[in-house]
Amino acid sequence: MRDVLAVRGLNKRFGGIVVARNIDLTLHAGRVVGLIGPNGAGKTSLFNLISGVVKPDSGTVVLDGAPLDPLKFHQRIHRGLSRTWQHVRLFPSLPVLDNLLIATRDYPGERIVNVLFGRRRLKEHDEAAREKATDILGRMGLANVAHSLVTDLPYGQQKLVGVARALMGEATCLLLDEPMAGVEGASYAAMQRVVREVADRGVAVCVVEHNVAFVRDLCDEGIFMFSGAIMARGSVAELIRDPHLTELYFGH
Amino acid sequence: MLEATIILQILWTSLATASYYVLFAVAFALVLKVTRLFNFAQAAIMTIAFYTAFVAVQWLAWPAWAAFAAMLATTLAASYALERIGFEALRKRGVSVMFVFVFTFMVSEFVDYLAMLIFGTWPQTIFPTMFWPVTLVGNIAISAWDLPAMGATVGALALLFAFMRFSRVGQFMTGVADNPDLAELYGISKRRIFLVTMLIAGAFSALGMFLYGTRAQVLPQTGLSLMLFAVAATIIGGIGNVAGAAIAAVILGVIQNASILVISSEWQGFLLYVFLFLAIIFFPNGLRLPQRRRFVTAAREALVEQDAPAAEGKA
Amino acid sequence: MEYLDGLIVIVGLYVILAASFNLIIGYGGLVSIAHPVFFALGAYASAILARDLALPVPLAMLGGTAVALAASIALALPSLRVSGDYLLIASIGFQLGLLEVIKNLRFTGGSSGFINIPPFLIRDFGRASYVALVLAATAGVVFLVRWIARSDYGRAMSAMRDDELAFASIGRNAMWMKIAIFALGSGLAGLAGALYAHYFRFVTPEQFELLQSAAILTMVVVGGMRTTWGPVVGALLLEALPQALAFLNLPPSVLGPIQGLLFTGLVLVFMFFRPQGLVPAQDVWRGARAAKESR
Numbered sequence: 001m002r003d004v005l006a007v008r009g010l011n012k013r014f015g016g017i018v019v020a021r022n023i024d025l026t027l028h029a030g031r032v033v034g035l036i037g038p039n040g041a042g043k044t045s046l047f048n049l050i051s052g053v054v055k056p057d058s059g060t061v062v063l064d065g066a067p068l069d070p071l072k073f074h075q076r077i078h079r080g081l082s083r084t085w086q087h088v089r090l091f092p093s094l095p096v097l098d099n100l101l102i103a104t105r106d107y108p109g110e111r112i113v114n115v116l117f118g119r120r121r122l123k124e125h126d127e128a129a130r131e132k133a134t135d136i137l138g139r140m141g142l143a144n145v146a147h148s149l150v151t152d153l154p155y156g157q158q159k160l161v162g163v164a165r166a167l168m169g170e171a172t173c174l175l176l177d178e179p180m181a182g183v184e185g186a187s188y189a190a191m192q193r194v195v196r197e198v199a200d201r202g203v204a205v206c207v208v209e210h211n212v213a214f215v216r217d218l219c220d221e222g223i224f225m226f227s228g229a230i231m232a233r234g235s236v237a238e239l240i241r242d243p244h245l246t247e248l249y250f251g252h
Numbered sequence: 253m254l255e256a257t258i259i260l261q262i263l264w265t266s267l268a269t270a271s272y273y274v275l276f277a278v279a280f281a282l283v284l285k286v287t288r289l290f291n292f293a294q295a296a297i298m299t300i301a302f303y304t305a306f307v308a309v310q311w312l313a314w315p316a317w318a319a320f321a322a323m324l325a326t327t328l329a330a331s332y333a334l335e336r337i338g339f340e341a342l343r344k345r346g347v348s349v350m351f352v353f354v355f356t357f358m359v360s361e362f363v364d365y366l367a368m369l370i371f372g373t374w375p376q377t378i379f380p381t382m383f384w385p386v387t388l389v390g391n392i393a394i395s396a397w398d399l400p401a402m403g404a405t406v407g408a409l410a411l412l413f414a415f416m417r418f419s420r421v422g423q424f425m426t427g428v429a430d431n432p433d434l435a436e437l438y439g440i441s442k443r444r445i446f447l448v449t450m451l452i453a454g455a456f457s458a459l460g461m462f463l464y465g466t467r468a469q470v471l472p473q474t475g476l477s478l479m480l481f482a483v484a485a486t487i488i489g490g491i492g493n494v495a496g497a498a499i500a501a502v503i504l505g506v507i508q509n510a511s512i513l514v515i516s517s518e519w520q521g522f523l524l525y526v527f528l529f530l531a532i533i534f535f536p537n538g539l540r541l542p543q544r545r546r547f548v549t550a551a552r553e554a555l556v557e558q559d560a561p562a563a564e565g566k567a
Numbered sequence: 568m569e570y571l572d573g574l575i576v577i578v579g580l581y582v583i584l585a586a587s588f589n590l591i592i593g594y595g596g597l598v599s600i601a602h603p604v605f606f607a608l609g610a611y612a613s614a615i616l617a618r619d620l621a622l623p624v625p626l627a628m629l630g631g632t633a634v635a636l637a638a639s640i641a642l643a644l645p646s647l648r649v650s651g652d653y654l655l656i657a658s659i660g661f662q663l664g665l666l667e668v669i670k671n672l673r674f675t676g677g678s679s680g681f682i683n684i685p686p687f688l689i690r691d692f693g694r695a696s697y698v699a700l701v702l703a704a705t706a707g708v709v710f711l712v713r714w715i716a717r718s719d720y721g722r723a724m725s726a727m728r729d730d731e732l733a734f735a736s737i738g739r740n741a742m743w744m745k746i747a748i749f750a751l752g753s754g755l756a757g758l759a760g761a762l763y764a765h766y767f768r769f770v771t772p773e774q775f776e777l778l779q780s781a782a783i784l785t786m787v788v789v790g791g792m793r794t795t796w797g798p799v800v801g802a803l804l805l806e807a808l809p810q811a812l813a814f815l816n817l818p819p820s821v822l823g824p825i826q827g828l829l830f831t832g833l834v835l836v837f838m839f840f841r842p843q844g845l846v847p848a849q850d851v852w853r854g855a856r857a858a859k860e861s862r
Binding site (some may be wrong): 072074077083101107126149169194 | 714715720722729732735736739747748751782
């Protein structure tokens with residue numbers, strides 16, 4: 001089982017609050033890790049630290065053997081990290097399909113020279129990207145909304161699009177921030193299926209979730225965070241049964 | 253060539269003239285700190301201030317104190333209008349930074365052109381003459397303008413400091429500066445605090461222009477150049493750091509004055525732009541003074557608040 | 568006829584300025600007031616290269632454009648490293664500061680201006696040929712901006728404006744895109760400057776000041792940001808207005824401020840009552856619609 005993401009000794013404090021306390025964490029290829037804990041435990045902060053949105057006070061993050069520390073946020077994504085947002089953050093001026101098309105690992109349309117002098121390259125890339133995007137949307141049951149504006153979609157479908165967008169870059173490590181929050185019904189089932197499929201293809205997945213059923217059904221292991229520190233690790237079933245952890249979770 | 257006398261003279265004069273720079277810088281920095289707005293319309297306020305005093309003294313023959321009072325009246329009125337009619341409306345609409353900038357800039361330009369139309373483009377001063385009696389202390393020439401100017405500035409700064417430290421409203425201003433949404437939760441009226449901030453900044457701008465206009469010539473576009481000085485000082489001093497802005501204003505003022513020793517006078521004005529540019533390249537977060545928080549982008553704030561309690565400071 | 572030709576040239580050049588500024592501020596979402604200074608750099612550089620360094624005019628024009636382009640990168644790179652707001656402040660300093668420099672230097676002719684700029688085309692082919700050149704350049708720039716806005720690049724710009732953090736989260740580099748947009752827009756302003764210099768054969772610093780900054784901004788805001796024709800409408804309108812004012816026979820000391828009041832007043836009025844401008848832009852990126860329509 002390959003180590004995809006290795007986090008060692010990550011520390012961060014904002015003023016008086018410690019959001020990350022000596023975090024050690026490893027994500028393996030093909031495994032889904034559930035990150036659970038009460039609000040304010042530091043789960044999203046951890047995602048921010050790993051992805052480079054926030055700079056840690058100390059500690060290292062290594063992806064596929066290469067350290068991510070000197071890299072900026074967008075550069076880490078380029079290396080094969082991918083993340084979603086708690087509040088989705090899709091691009092409202094673009095239809096669903098276009099939200100995905102700009103999310104490929106390389107996007108030649110990012111350089112103005114390609115637009116002016118590399119029409120053929122753009123066209124080739126566009127065709128490949130469209131194929132991939134359509135495939136992903138299809139697998140999520142979103143094929144019929146490909147040309148809709150994201151603002152016209154119900155929240156659950158928007159979250160699915162967010163995950164779809166995160167999959168376009170063929171990341172080796174995927175961080176999902178509360179993918180199930182506010183999602184129910186068909187979208188819920190689709191999300192579960194998608195996350196499992198992604199992991200089965202060898203991606204290391206970490207999910208922050210409050211939805212216990214989702215975590216229990218989907219995650220291969222769980223990590224319980226509280227007050228910036230990792231309190232416990234183990235199978236999700238064990239963590240859920242632990243009365244001490246339950247108290248910490250609901251005591252808040 | 254560089255006798256001690258000359259150096260001391262330059263030092264003294266720059267410190268004296270730094271008085272108005274400090275006032276403009278503090279006004280700009282305070283508004284930025286509390287309302288998080290780059291108030292480029294401050295130039296408009298400054299222009300209004302000057303021409304009010306000018307009209308009072310030179311057209312209406314009022315005594316100096318009356319002119320100053322009139323100046324304060326129009327400045328505070330203008331600041332009130334700017335905040336309540338301008339900024340509040342823009343905030344309600346949730347407009348972008350660009351929108352606010354274009355607005356403040358256009359307001360300053362509008363007032364400039366109005367002044368040009370009414371008063372023409374030749375230089376003016378508040379009193380008919382810029383000349384003040386000079387006393388020699390040792391070999392240093394001390395103008396009768398210097399001490400009152402410095403005194404007024406120090407007095408204004410002391411008042412502001414006391415206000416911010418000891419009065420409820422002043423403390424609320426600091427609270428709103430650190431975390432506006434939390435302050436609202438505690439029942440502090442953001443609206444009122446923003447208004448108070450703008451009024452204080454207006455008063456400082458007025459005092460600054462009174463000092464400047466009694467010592468140097470003013471054109472309709474002078475407000476803008478003086479304000480750029482304030483912007484440079486604010487950036488170097490650290491965004492969110494009013495004391496830093498004041499100190500930076502003094503240092504920049506001294507450098508600009510002292511530069512007469514090495515460059516010719518027509519290039520002195522250009523030095524300001526060099527400061528501005530250097531400030532941005534080398535001091536984007538300001539010189540670090542102890543326990544100063546830095547200006548953070550809205551994106552980061554939102555992210556941090558998802559997990560860490562809202563009460564805490566930011567990265 | 569000469570007067571009309573001059574007017575057409577000026578209007579054409581201001582359309583180029585408005586369209587290129589629309590690229591920067593409308594599509595790029597970058598706030599800057601420094602457009603006239605790149606217009607100036609293009610004009611002065613081309614003039615100096617042609618007159619004092621005896622370069623053939625077409626080469627000098629290219630040189631002028633290149634100087635404007637390089638200067639814009641020098642401005643944008645350090646500023647955007649920090650944030651977009653800093654570009655704004657830096658642009659103010661750059662615009663005002665560089666003009667100060669031009670006013671004080673000998674080889675630019677100082678405040679009195681630069682004279683005897685070598686002509687181009689007019690002696691051999693008549694005034695109409697130059698007018699045609701300018702109109703061709705104008706059309707070229709308008710359609711270039713339109714093309715870029717509807718391309719894959721435009722798609723990326725739209726997303727970047729929507730949510731820069733999310734943009735980074737899909738691996739896109741916003742900073743380099745902004746620098747490229749700023750450079751292209753400013754380079755086009757430089758081209759306009761070069762075209763200006765060799766037609767009127769005389770440039771002074773006053774032609775590139777804050778008034779022009781306000782005018783260009785007004786053209787884009789009032790005309791309509793992020794549209795192809797908005798800047799064109801804006802430029803036509805704002806160049807027509809001074810002509811209308813000229814008929815009132817006001818003294819120049821009054822005419823200047825009145826023009827300024829008109830421009831800034833217009834922007835303020837539009838900002839409050841019709842922020843979308845005369846030609847409203849869609850909220851959705853146009854390229855997607857175009858692609859959909861052609862399906």
